[in-house]
Each structure stands twice: as C-alpha cells, then as structure tokens.
Amino acid sequence: MKFSSVIALLLLTLLVGNALAVGPGKVLEFSKSSMGKVTFSGQIHKDAGFACNACHKPDLFPKMKQGAVAISMNEIYAGKLCGSCHNGKVAFDAKGNCNRCHKK
Numbered sequence: 001m002k003f004s005s006v007i008a009l010l011l012l013t014l015l016v017g018n019a020l021a022v023g024p025g026k027v028l029e030f031s032k033s034s035m036g037k038v039t040f041s042g043q044i045h046k047d048a049g050f051a052c053n054a055c056h057k058p059d060l061f062p063k064m065k066q067g068a069v070a071i072s073m074n075e076i077y078a079g080k081l082c083g084s085c086h087n088g089k090v091a092f093d094a095k096g097n098c099n100r101c102h103k104k
C-alpha cells in the first residue's frame with residue numbers, strides 16, 4: 001500500500017471513530033405520552049455494555065434517527081422495541097416500573 005493511502009485509511013478510521021462517539025453522549029427525549037416524558041440516555045445504555053448494533057439493527061431501531069420508529073406500550077409489553085430488553089430479564093421490566101422511564 002502507498003504511504004498516502006495508509007494516511008487516508010488512518011484519517012478514515014479517525015473520522016468513523018468520531019462519528020461513533022456521537023452515540024453514547026446522546027440523550028433522546030420522547031415527550032408524546034401523557035404519562036410524562038421519557039429520557040433515553042445513550043451513555044447509560046453504553047455503560048450497560050451494548051454496542052450500537054445491539055439496537056440499531058433491522059428488527060429494532062434500524063435508523064439512527066429519532067422518530068423513525070413509533071413506540072407504543074403495547075409493543076413494549078409484547079417484548080418489542082424498548083421491551084426487547086425491558087422485560088425483567090435483560091433490564092428492569094416495563095410493567096410496574098413506569099416511573100423509571102416516564103418522568104413528569
């Protein structure tokens with residue numbers, strides 16, 4: 001490989017690294033529910049040991065864009081979306097723990 005392409009590759013790696021660093025620091029607010037606003041912390045979920053593709057995959061939250069997937073409690077209770085983890089096994093159960101997500 002030519003020296004210039006090694007440099008290009010290094011730069012690319014750095015850029016990709018920085019793009020990924022956006023995630024953990026992100027805080028998303030879901031404020032449509034009458035139960036109160038839900039704050040999703042990228043950092044808490046990263047600290048829990050999840051890589052980006054634990055959630056950003058076809059059957060969960062495919063797009064890194066808030067609002068791409070509409071979230072309902074029926075789906076959460078059915079073990080989908082947030083409920084694929086918030087089921088009392090991987091993380092605290094959504095049922096009975098409303099206030100750990102919803103804050104007035």
Ligand code: HEC
Nearest residue numbers: 020023024045050051052054055061064065066067068069
């Ligand atoms: C525990 C699940 C989870 C993990 C892990 C996760 N994300 Fe997300 N991320 C979400 C959800 C949920 C959304 C909102 C998607 C939607 O509304 O369809 C989101 C949205 C985003 C957005 C868009 C934010 C906006 O303002 O629209 C970016 C960028 C993003 N994630 C980057 C990352 C990166 C980078 C990583 C890894 C470092 C990561 N995410 C890990 C769940 C996760």
Ligand code: HEC
Nearest residue numbers: 038039040044048050054055081082085090091092100101
């Ligand atoms: C890949 C698994 C996974 C997904 C998907 C996921 N979470 Fe979590 N979440 C966790 C784990 C693990 C914790 C750490 C707490 C625990 O162990 O119960 C956590 C913690 C939280 C906390 C912190 C609560 C507290 O009291 O500290 C909130 C709020 C939360 N999640 C909301 C959400 C929301 C909203 C979604 C969907 C947009 C979501 N999570 C999707 C695994 C997940």
Ligand code: HEC
Nearest residue numbers: 030031032033035038071072073082086094096097098101
């Ligand atoms: C793991 C986090 C989490 C927990 C726990 C949770 N919710 Fe939610 N809930 C959400 C998210 C995210 C939304 C979507 C809000 C939005 O789109 O703005 C939502 C939406 C809602 C909505 C409006 C949409 C709908 O499906 O009706 C209601 C009502 C609601 N939640 C009630 C509850 C109640 C009651 C509990 C406890 C039994 C609860 N939630 C527990 C994350 C959670």
